Amino acid sequence: MDLGIRGKRALVCAASKGLGRACALALAAEGVAVTIVARGEAALQTTLAELQKVGAGGNEDVPPDADSLRKVGAGGTAHQAVMADITTPEGRKKALAACPDPDILVTNAGGPPPGDFRDWTREDWIRALDANMLTPIELIKATVDGMIARRFGRIVNITSAAVKAPIDVLGLSNGARAGLTGFVAGLARKTVRYNVTINNLLPGLFDTDRIRNVVGAQAQAKGMSYDEALAERIANIPAGRIGDPTEFGAACAFLCSAQAGYITGQNWLLDGGAYPGTF
Numbered sequence: 001m002d003l004g005i006r007g008k009r010a011l012v013c014a015a016s017k018g019l020g021r022a023c024a025l026a027l028a029a030e031g032v033a034v035t036i037v038a039r040g041e042a043a044l045q046t047t048l049a050e051l052q053k054v055g056a057g058g059n060e061d062v063p064p065d066a067d068s069l070r071k072v073g074a075g076g077t078a079h080q081a082v083m084a085d086i087t088t089p090e091g092r093k094k095a096l097a098a099c100p101d102p103d104i105l106v107t108n109a110g111g112p113p114p115g116d117f118r119d120w121t122r123e124d125w126i127r128a129l130d131a132n133m134l135t136p137i138e139l140i141k142a143t144v145d146g147m148i149a150r151r152f153g154r155i156v157n158i159t160s161a162a163v164k165a166p167i168d169v170l171g172l173s174n175g176a177r178a179g180l181t182g183f184v185a186g187l188a189r190k191t192v193r194y195n196v197t198i199n200n201l202l203p204g205l206f207d208t209d210r211i212r213n214v215v216g217a218q219a220q221a222k223g224m225s226y227d228e229a230l231a232e233r234i235a236n237i238p239a240g241r242i243g244d245p246t247e248f249g250a251a252c253a254f255l256c257s258a259q260a261g262y263i264t265g266q267n268w269l270l271d272g273g274a275y276p277g278t279f
């Protein structure tokens with residue numbers, strides 16, 4: 001299925017690894033010119049090189065241009081990487097300067113730490129709200145009017161299954177992401193008339209660096225092997241396995257497709273059936 005987005009421009013945040021990276025790769029495979037953002041340079045460079053390979057044409061020998069963090073991808077698709085903290089005003093400015101008029105925006109950032117709400121200060125809450133609620137809203141604010149003017153826009157926010165089924169120790173995440181979800185629910189109904197959709201993807205358990213670290217720490221704390229700790233996490237997932245980030249990327253690419261213009265304000269749970277409700 002051709003998703004009809006060849007030649008569109010995408011800004012994909014927190015995308016050198018994990019779910020953001022998977023979204024960037026899936027969009028690049030559809031011929032989208034992708035700008036990825038992350039803080040660490042090494043992983044950014046690696047992912048940028050991977051983007052070049054999946055771009056239309058599959059030519060791996062395209063030389064980098066003068067700027068070491070900007071390369072022209074295979075088939076002439078311009079992919080670029082921006083080293084920035086997307087949760088800061090300066091970081092967002094840098095990202096938007098590199099990709100000022102995206103047709104596709106994927107918002108993402110690291111999740112807040114777990115803990116007990118009794119220990120969290122106002123500063124902890126502000127940090128979580130900044131990263132997982134206000135950063136996506138600022139990015140939407142900066143890009144949505146251009147999308148409306150061009151009569152095409154696809155915004156996908158990476159949130160969490162915890163929006164639908166809160167996880168007690170992730171109170172900062174539950175709160176901040178629920179705030180974003182409520183905001184998006186209203187705005188998404190205002191923009192769809194102009195072929196600009198806004199949706200959220202809610203990951204359950206996906207095989208990313210972050211989850212490997214979490215499961216590794218759980219294994220160590222419980223004195224078990226990594227595989228045993230992972231099996232414990234998987235026990236409650238009807239699919240009987242952890243999710244593959246490429247599955248997540250494919251869902252994102254579809255939500256960004258020309259064909260998905262009638263889907264807006266939705267919260268897609270990708271959790272292998274873990275959420276037990278009828279809907």
Ligand code: NAP
Pocket residue numbers: 013014015016017018019020037038039040041043084085086087108109110111112158159160161203204205206207208209210211
């Ligand atoms: P990951 O594998 O650790 O990858 C995170 C990516 O985001 C990296 O590229 C990282 O690069 C970048 N990043 C983090 N903070 C950033 C910032 N402030 N500015 C710019 N880039 C930043 O994590 P993941 O598993 O893909 O998770 C992505 C999001 O989904 C998180 O919010 C997480 O809480 C949520 N989530 C994930 C799962 C899951 O199963 N994987 C489940 C539920 C929710 P740098 O560190 O170099 O910046």
